[in-house]
Amino acid sequence: MEFVRRDAPFMAPTASVPAIMRQVLYALIPAAIVHVWFFGPGLILNMLIAVTFCIGGESAMMVARGKSIGDAIGDFSAVVTAIILAFALPPLTPWWVTATAALFGIVVAKHLYGGLGFNIFNPAMAGYVVVLVAFPTYLNFWTVPRIGDIDYHYVDLFETLHYTLTGGLPEYLTVDAVSRASPLDAVKSGLSTMHTFAEIDANPMMGNFGGRGWEWISNFILLGGIWLMMKRIIRWHIPLGVFGGLLVPSIIMYAIESGANASPGFYLFSGATMLCAFFVATDPVSAATSPKGRLIYGAGIGFLIYAIRRWGSYADGVAFAVIIMNMAAPAIDYITKPRIVGHIWREKSRTGE
């Protein structure tokens, strides 16, 4: 009888890239629902625009590179990039800002470096940094969260669409009516104008740790991240590194002078800390790969987030921190190369002889 020859092992693989990417997307669903509850339908619109341009950009690049479109779209990595980008952008973002970020991330940061697996920089963060530098005013525009006891205008679907398509609100609305400084902005400007953190924290916009509303999104991102760790889609090293890198300096600074520094809890639950720890820094392609390397990589990101927030001129530093550590990842991998089993013994027996 005749049989087909094949290489060992003959067992079915236990994981697949599309399955991993899909689980990452599922893990963000609760946070997305909470986001829409607090900030209106802007996130959904951003997601649609980002997904459209990410997939469009990816398809175009695959054609340009003479490869099959299906292979790239089927792995869901462009969708993950788009969704993370949408989470990073403010709820009200003009479509061309989102499109610029998506196209830069996918076309330049991903495909010009060789596509999935070869990109040095996290595509979502690369795209975000470009629009942060190119369109700073749009990126600092955050709507008021739905939290009852402060002056609040719910931005409905029509108003969101209007802003997204034109870059401006309908005539009957002013910018001041719908927007507030984000908690990170408020803390940064408050501290720089000699307010104590306790004073800033007394503002009704501030919640238990981060800003009200914002901290709930962080909570649900944290939940999604824990679920991913339980499913072993991501490992604990990078999140722990990020938290450690952020908490150690913030605890020290807060202990030295609690008036002039925000609390460690505030830094942990505001801005994109959680999103970064579980969904951005854990992007395997652009991160370090060994367990020790991942701890160092995460800690570097955590520390840079703190440094930029505390001493830099940007309110949040996640994207810059990730991009900087992306550059360091190959070097980290090189210095944390694990010892191959059997290799120390040879040294020992050599010196013993």
Next chain:
Amino acid sequence: MSAPTFDLGNLHGGLRLPARKDKSTAQAIQHVPVPQQLVIPITQHVGNPAHPVVGIGERVLKGQLIAESGGPISAPVHASSSGKVVAIEPWPVSRRLGGNAPCIVIECDGEDSAVELSEAIVPFETFEQDILFQKILQGGIVGLGGAVFPTAQKLMHASITPLEHLVLNGVECEPYISCDDMLMREQADEILAGAQILMHALGVEHCFVAIESDKPEAIHAIAEEMAKLQDDRIVIKQVPTIYPSGAEDQLVQLVTNKEVPSGGLPTDVGCVVQNVATAAAVYRWICKGEPLISRVTTVTGDGIPAPMNVFARIGTTAADIVNFVGGYTENVRHLVIGGLMTGKSVTNDRIPLVKATNCILVLTGAERTGKEQPCIRCGDCASACPVQLLPQQLFWYACADNEAKLRSYGLMDCIECGCCDLVCPSHIPLTADFKMAKARMRELEDEVARAERARDRYVAHTERLEKEQLLREQQLDAQKQAARDAGPRAIADIIERSNKGDADGE
């Protein structure tokens, strides 16, 4: 009797794989009858090939030597049953992929009459070490765990090193395979008697029998036999059910908490590892006079309706064995000799059972599909690697053919266990890629060695020519110097003398 012990070394990575052994262990080992035709490969071990000592048309008896060992690392081969040698010809075999190897084909007469032993069986304790090694060599015994290294030579090498433990490998960590498990359940006495012979041969006073924790029946059988033997040199070591805990170096690491040095042998850390089936084979040869002409093998897989373990003669074809267990299911696609993780896929079931065949695995092809995608550097391969390599880096360098990097990232330390392959979400055939890269590297080494030899020859040649040239110049210089020393008067003399000579001659 000593209780199973648990104090173990650490193994990096590894995988918990589904066992899939319950079906094949459900019934006792069945004996496959002697087939009409036996196809016995002349070389069934690693090392120097054996040489046939029978001719076509010759009648052979069961246990008769048909190929003698042919070098410092080699083993003889015996006829598995009585009959007539009808051919010595190339035949498809499992060891060389897709290729053929010379085989002695015996038409069996069905009488199964055995050859008379040349020497009477005496208690093994009376043998000197060297004599015992010679005896084991004559039995054609090789490592039955799959590596088929000639046992006598392995023991001989081990006996000149400072040894602490003999480790009997009854781990059998690959899915589906259960032949060692069944052997331990049914022939624990032979295994332990073999262990005593091996200990005597090696001069060691300590033996671990390593068994995976998911084989309680085997552990029980061995423990019961140990109670009867009252030999407190032998200890059962229960090892965790993690693939690849049964790989030689990994087992040593688990049992002794010492790493076998890269490029070294277990003897470097005071261990020698033998498969339990090898121990049983040593016993049967030394104490019963039966050379290695049969073995237990597992016939299993989703392409076999009734998986079981069978005791079959070396040389029985896979087709005959599968027929015996009840044939294939429909839609079988792959025939694998060995396990699911490290076995070798063959294209034809005419291949014979050899000393190395621990499993005949028939698969319907449902296993392992999925298109290769780019590596996303998730690092799961590195966490699974039992040798703590970085397969993602190795893959990168293998694609780039970067030999120096492949070497420094330890490609040659890869044990080809397949763990990285299995966990890879991008379905990259890492193991196959690494095997290929290793082969290329060895080729390159050979080439380098050849080039070096050529260069040495060239250098020697040039040096010789230079030396000759120098010698000639020196001689010439000496002559010139002599002439100069003698001065113009002498030259005139010479000319005069030669003129005079000319005149005399006329």
